[in-house]
Amino acid sequence: xxxxxxxxxxxxxxxxxxxxxxxxxxxxxxxxxxxxxxxxxxxxxxxxxxxxxxxxxxxxxxxxxxxxxxxxxxxxxxxxxxxxxxxxxxxxxxxxxxxxxxxxxxxxxxxxxxxxxxxxxxxxxxxxxxxxxxxxxxxxxxxxxxxxxxxxxxxxxxxxxxxxxxxxxxxxxxxxxxxxxxxxxxxxxxxxxxxxxxxxxxxxxxxxxxxxxxxxxxxxxxxxxxxxxxxxxxxxxxxxxxxxxxxxxxxxxxxxxxxxxxxx
Numbered sequence: 355x356x357x358x359x360x361x362x363x364x365x366x367x368x369x370x371x372x373x374x375x376x377x378x379x380x381x382x383x384x385x386x387x388x389x390x391x392x393x394x395x396x397x398x399x400x401x402x403x404x405x406x407x408x409x410x411x412x413x414x415x416x417x418x419x420x421x422x423x424x425x426x427x428x429x430x431x432x433x434x435x436x437x438x439x440x441x442x443x444x445x446x447x448x449x450x451x452x453x454x455x456x457x458x459x460x461x462x463x464x465x466x467x468x469x470x471x472x473x474x475x476x477x478x479x480x481x482x483x484x485x486x487x488x489x490x491x492x493x494x495x496x497x498x499x500x501x502x503x504x505x506x507x508x509x510x511x512x513x514x515x516x517x518x519x520x521x522x523x524x525x526x527x528x529x530x531x532x533x534x535x536x537x538x539x540x541x542x543x544x545x546x547x548x549x550x551x552x553x554x555x556x557x558x559x560x561x562x563x564x565x566x567x568x569x570x571x572x573x574x575x576x577x578x579x580x581x582x583x584x585x586x587x588x589x590x591x592x593x594x595x596x597x598x599x600x601x602x603x604x605x606x607x608x609x610x611x612x613x614x615x616x617x618x
Contacts, residue, residue, distance in 0.1 A: 357383060413591070414447050416584040419577045435471065438482050442467060444583070445489055451590050458492040480516035484509040490583060500589055506579050519572060522565035529558035 357366050361378035371384035371392050379389060417440070426434035445460040462485050471478035488509030495505065506512075533554030540548070 414444055414587050416587060417441070417444075417580055419580040422580075423573065423577075435475075435479075438471075438479070438486070439464070439468065441486055441580075441583075442482065445486065448587065448590075454497070457496045458489075460489045460493050462489060476520055480513045480520070483516055484513040487512045487579060490579065490586075494582070494586065497586070500585065503585070504578070504582055506582055507575065512575060515568065515572060515575070519565060519568040522561050522568060525561040526558050526565060529554045529561060533558060 357368070357380075358364060359366055359373040359376060359378060360380065360382060362373060362376040364373065364375045366373060366380070369392075371380050371389045372378070373380065384392075417437075422433070422437050426432075426437070442462055442464045445462055446464065449459055449461045467478075467482050467485060470481055486509075487506045491506050491508060494503070533551050536551040536554060540551070
C-alpha cells in the first residue's frame with residue numbers, strides 16, 4: 355500500500371524508507387534496521403562473498419603404468435596412444451580441484467593435441483609428451499611441496515629423447531630396407547653385394563639395440579611421471595586414495611633449491 359511522506363506529503367511507494375523528493379527518513383513508518391537494509395541494498399558497503407568453488411568433475415583415478423605397458427605391448431602400441439589422451443584429460447580434470455592462486459595450470463588444449471597426433475605420429479607423440487611433462491613439472495614447482503617429492507624432467511628433454519627414439523627406429527627400418535635391397539640386387543643382377551649387405555644388417559642391429567635402450571629409458575621416465583602424478587592426486591584427496599609405492603630413481607625434491615626455479 356502506498357503512503358505519503360510526512361515532510362513533503364508526496365506519495366511514497368511501499369518499501370521506501372527515504373523520500374525520493376525531499377530525502378526525509380520516514381522514522382514513523384520504518385525502524386533503524388529496515389533503513390540500514392535499504393541503504394545496504396542500493397549502496398553496499400559489505401564485501402560480496404564469493405561462492406565457494408566445488409568441482410563437478412569425476413574423481414581422478416590413479417593409473418597403474420605396469421598394466422598400461424602390458425596392454426600397449428599386446429595392442430602393438432595402440433593402447434599407449436589412448437593412454438596419452440587419458441592423461442591429458444587427467445591433467446585437465448586435475449585443475450578443477452582447489453589450488454593456490456600462484457600455482458601453474460595443468461589445463462591443455464586436448465583437441466589440438468589430438469589433431470597433431472592424428473596428422474603425424476612422429477612429431478605428435480613427442481609434442482604430447484612435452485606438454486604432459488612441462489605442465490606437471492611447472493605445477494609441482496609452484497605447488498606446496500610434499501615429503502620426498504620428485505619432479506619430472508623438463509618437457510624439452512623428454513621431447514628430444516622421443517625424437518632420438520623415433521630416429522633410431524626409422525634408421526633401423528632404413529638400414530633393413532637397403533640391406534634387403536642389396537640381397538635382391540645380388541639375386542637378380544648377380545652383383546657381389548655381400549659386404550654391403552653385412553654392413554647394412556649390422557648397422558640395423560646396432561641402431562635397433564640403441565632404440566631398445568632408449569625405449570627402456572622412456573618406459574622408466576613414463577613410469578616415474580605416472581607415479582608422481584598419482585602421488586599428487588593422492589595429496590588432493592587425502593586418505594581416499596592409496597598411494598602406490600615410490601621408486602626414487604631421480605632423487606628427491608629440495609624445496610629451497612626449487613623455490614627460485616622457473617620452468618621454460
